Amino acid sequence: MTDFQTFIDSTRTQVAVEPIVLDQPVRLEDLPTPALIIDLDAMERNLDKMQQHLASAGMVLRAHTKMHKSPIIARMQIERGAVGVCAAKVSEAEVMMRGGVSNILITSPIVTDDKISRLMKLASHSEEISIVVDHIAAADRLNQAASEAGINLKVFIDLDPGLGRTGIETGEPALQLGKHIVSHCQSLQFGGLQMYIGNCMHIKGYEARRDKYRSLIEAGIETRRMFEEAGIPVPVFTGGGTGTFDIEPDIGALTELQAGSYAFMDVEYRDVGGQRGEVFDDFETSLYVLVTAISQPQSRMITMDGGFKSFASDSVQPEIRDVEGVVYYFGGDEHGMVRLNNPSRVIQIGDKLQVITPHCDPTVNLHDYYYPHRNGLVSEIWPVSARGKSQ
Amino acid sequence: MTDFQTFIDSTRTQVAVEPIVLDQPVRLEDLPTPALIIDLDAMERNLDKMQQHLASAGMVLRAHTKMHKSPIIARMQIERGAVGVCAAKVSEAEVMMRGGVSNILITSPIVTDDKISRLMKLASHSEEISIVVDHIAAADRLNQAASEAGINLKVFIDLDPGLGRTGIETGEPALQLGKHIVSHCQSLQFGGLQMYIGNCMHIKGYEARRDKYRSLIEAGIETRRMFEEAGIPVPVFTGGGTGTFDIEPDIGALTELQAGSYAFMDVEYRDVGGQRGEVFDDFETSLYVLVTAISQPQSRMITMDGGFKSFASDSVQPEIRDVEGVVYYFGGDEHGMVRLNNPSRVIQIGDKLQVITPHCDPTVNLHDYYYPHRNGLVSEIWPVSARGKSQ
Numbered sequence: 001m002t003d004f005q006t007f008i009d010s011t012r013t014q015v016a017v018e019p020i021v022l023d024q025p026v027r028l029e030d031l032p033t034p035a036l037i038i039d040l041d042a043m044e045r046n047l048d049k050m051q052q053h054l055a056s057a058g059m060v061l062r063a064h065t066k067m068h069k070s071p072i073i074a075r076m077q078i079e080r081g082a083v084g085v086c087a088a089k090v091s092e093a094e095v096m097m098r099g100g101v102s103n104i105l106i107t108s109p110i111v112t113d114d115k116i117s118r119l120m121k122l123a124s125h126s127e128e129i130s131i132v133v134d135h136i137a138a139a140d141r142l143n144q145a146a147s148e149a150g151i152n153l154k155v156f157i158d159l160d161p162g163l164g165r166t167g168i169e170t171g172e173p174a175l176q177l178g179k180h181i182v183s184h185c186q187s188l189q190f191g192g193l194q195m196y197i198g199n200c201m202h203i204k205g206y207e208a209r210r211d212k213y214r215s216l217i218e219a220g221i222e223t224r225r226m227f228e229e230a231g232i233p234v235p236v237f238t239g240g241g242t243g244t245f246d247i248e249p250d251i252g253a254l255t256e257l258q259a260g261s262y263a264f265m266d267v268e269y270r271d272v273g274g275q276r277g278e279v280f281d282d283f284e285t286s287l288y289v290l291v292t293a294i295s296q297p298q299s300r301m302i303t304m305d306g307g308f309k310s311f312a313s314d315s316v317q318p319e320i321r322d323v324e325g326v327v328y329y330f331g332g333d334e335h336g337m338v339r340l341n342n343p344s345r346v347i348q349i350g351d352k353l354q355v356i357t358p359h360c361d362p363t364v365n366l367h368d369y370y371y372p373h374r375n376g377l378v379s380e381i382w383p384v385s386a387r388g389k390s391q
Numbered sequence: 392m393t394d395f396q397t398f399i400d401s402t403r404t405q406v407a408v409e410p411i412v413l414d415q416p417v418r419l420e421d422l423p424t425p426a427l428i429i430d431l432d433a434m435e436r437n438l439d440k441m442q443q444h445l446a447s448a449g450m451v452l453r454a455h456t457k458m459h460k461s462p463i464i465a466r467m468q469i470e471r472g473a474v475g476v477c478a479a480k481v482s483e484a485e486v487m488m489r490g491g492v493s494n495i496l497i498t499s500p501i502v503t504d505d506k507i508s509r510l511m512k513l514a515s516h517s518e519e520i521s522i523v524v525d526h527i528a529a530a531d532r533l534n535q536a537a538s539e540a541g542i543n544l545k546v547f548i549d550l551d552p553g554l555g556r557t558g559i560e561t562g563e564p565a566l567q568l569g570k571h572i573v574s575h576c577q578s579l580q581f582g583g584l585q586m587y588i589g590n591c592m593h594i595k596g597y598e599a600r601r602d603k604y605r606s607l608i609e610a611g612i613e614t615r616r617m618f619e620e621a622g623i624p625v626p627v628f629t630g631g632g633t634g635t636f637d638i639e640p641d642i643g644a645l646t647e648l649q650a651g652s653y654a655f656m657d658v659e660y661r662d663v664g665g666q667r668g669e670v671f672d673d674f675e676t677s678l679y680v681l682v683t684a685i686s687q688p689q690s691r692m693i694t695m696d697g698g699f700k701s702f703a704s705d706s707v708q709p710e711i712r713d714v715e716g717v718v719y720y721f722g723g724d725e726h727g728m729v730r731l732n733n734p735s736r737v738i739q740i741g742d743k744l745q746v747i748t749p750h751c752d753p754t755v756n757l758h759d760y761y762y763p764h765r766n767g768l769v770s771e772i773w774p775v776s777a778r779g780k781s782q
Contacts, residue, residue: 001412001413001414002412002413002414003413003414004413007413007772008423011759011760020393021392022393022394022395022398023392023394024395026395030395030505032482033503033782034781035782066724066725088724089725091423108685108726109686110685111683111684111685111686112424112683114421115423134686134688135686135687137740138740160688160689164688164689164692165694165722165723166685166694166726167686168688198723292502293502294499294501294502295500295502295556295558297525297555297556297557298551298555301555303555303556303557305781306781308705308750308753309753309756309781312699312704313703313704313753331556332589333457333752334457334781335499335557337555349528349529350502350503361699361724362699362700362724365724365757366756366781367779368402368779381398388757388759388778390425390696390697390700390701390725390757391425391426
């Protein structure tokens with residue numbers, strides 16, 4: 001017999017957040033597949049490169065943990081200079097805090113009592129917890145809860161970039177919300193603006209992406225100007241992502257970049273193109289799913305042990321690493337089928353192959369463990385600690 | 392410092408397989424969303440109906456646990472008369488056995504040492520563990536391993552229905568494999584044939600589905616005849632699913648039905664049509680994801696807190712229950728956006744809505760817990776025990 005609150009608390013406290021250190025390294029080829037593997041050297045180069053890029057551009061990184069779901073990786077980002085992290089949901093933030101990360105912005109609004117109560121618990125443990133708000137009633141409820149909890153809660157106003165997903169309309173409506181927070185919400189502290197232009201991240205071609213982004217962020221810049229003219233300083237303007245990492249500095253709007261995917265990369269991002277051409281190769285692919293060839297009913301096909309339950313299926317197809325002339329496509333929940341058009345090497349039953357993930361965020365969210373390796377040797381196993389924490 | 396094998400063992404032994412019993416029931420509207428909820432009365436009617444249907448048709452049920460991932464539900468199916476269960480993968484079977492289910496057929500071939508070793512451990516604990524095999528080399532390896540473990544392992548020959556995913560070619564190739572098992576594999580016991588015609592399950596329209604299925608299963612029936620003529624009895628012919636539950640009995644090929652989705656149903660299955668018309672309503676929808684309306688930047692849209700991480704995205708769109716004139720579509724990893732075309736009731740921020748899952752199997756696999764309820768009251772919480780067990 002368990003109290004419901006005790007159960008809810010257990011969903012946070014029972015989560016593993018530390019590396020499982022192996023007494024002897026394991027080779028990639030000995031992992032049970034499908035296995036989510038990280039090329040650690042490549043990932044660390046990505047982390048370093050983004051940090052240096054933003055530092056030289058006068059911006060800071062607020063790494064989005066909805067992508068990697070791992071306090072271990074979050075700590076690596078913070079050690080390199082990230083100011084803190086983003087979490088998409090309260091339960092994700094709970095796991096990050098449990099894993100030693102205390103500066104967390106929750107990037108999606110919450111409106112129900114249970115989530116507000118969980119947020120207040122987080123905020124009572126760290127002054128660096130903040131959340132977005134996108135309408136006056138929600139601000140009032142957060143203010144009331146913060147007041148009751150004796151907390152001063154930092155909030156960011158979420159601006160709708162025209163996507164209609166979350167956020168308040170830019171310009172006058174946003175300013176009214178800002179004035180309301182500053183003058184009527186004694187227990188809220190206005191932290192700044194958030195504008196995440198999600199529909200820009202995957203526009204193909206650097207110039208097209210830059211031009212579209214520039215036209216949309218304009219309303220955010222104007223909103224910031226209105227705030228400042230009204231005497232409301234905007235210390236932080238947060239947003240953007242991997243797809244705009246080299247667009248932001250030229251525009252000079254954002255102070256914080258909310259990038260996540262740059263650490264791992266995926267087929268979808270690789271194919272949007274970069275400043276240097278059709279391949280977005282500023283960051284290296286460091287995440288793969290290792291699969292095994294298990295059956296070959298027909299000579300021009302071979303079947304792998306990973307399908308919809310091992311790869312995200314919301315976007316493009318997975319792609320096999322370092323083999324040309326083959327196409328991986330989904331063979332249902334449990335299988336992938338590889339068409340052997342003109343394979344650059346023989347693939348046989350029992351072979352293990354590394355596959356680039358179509359979309360890293362929802363792929364990571366399918367797996368319980370990362371197997372990070374250097375040169376094919378796995379010395380630690382990292383829990384995907386916030387996997388499933390969508391609440 | 393952990394031994395790798397100790398880690399692998401922990402992925403089985405640390406899994407929760409029993410209900411979490413609450414000391415006081417919780418109302419659906421108090422659950423943290425997104426939450427995977429089961430209408431228990433509807434699910435139990437589905438379980439009863441399938442059992443009665445198969446019993447009257449002279450068939451048995453071997454429920455597929457790749458759908459629900461829950462030994463609790465597997466036990467409910469077995470209590471009603473199911474002969475046992477299917478598991479797609481070894482790690483899934485491990486969880487089922489840990490949850491008290493001992494009769495398990497693994498429906499996908501395995502070919503690597505680590506998986507074979509794990510299978511032998513399972514088989515050493517239960518004589519009712521079986522697995523499919525689809526080529527001679529794999530049969531030899533299983534035989535060798537079973538011999539070394541002092542086990543008599545039951546195997547089913549997996550027949551390729553022409554899909555090219557797994558299985559051996561019907562007819563002579565399958566018969567050769569059968570003869571090889573019977574005469575050269577002393578530690579294997581031939582259990583029968585498996586033929587899962589996955590590409591038939593979602594053909595729209597009962598007649599079209601029936602006709603296509605009938606033409607494809609013919610090669611399996613002929614293969615069985617060849618086995619019997621060669622003096623190899625085929626005690627069990629296993630396959631089929633929810634989409635062919637009322638087609639099998641008329642054909643009389645299969646002895647066992649491997650249905651899974653019938654317990655929950657989903658948008659995809661509902662829309663394939665049934666004997667009674669365009670809606671496949673022989674089984675009731677009993678699974679929903681409860682989501683909360685959290686933002687409304689534009690008057691004709693409202694945003695929910697569930698996206699690609701809460702619903703499978705491999706097939707159709709989620710659908711809101713009991714509200715007409717609205718369309719749910721994905722708004723990224725974390726959100727769903729509902730277009731309010733002509734809503735049959737008002738939907739406001741803070742409202743919780745039940746959403747029918749697009750495809751139940753990979754949706755279940757995203758969630759850590761089921762919240763089963765009767766009339767809106769949740770008295771127990773069930774872990775999705777084999778979630779992520781795709782190895």
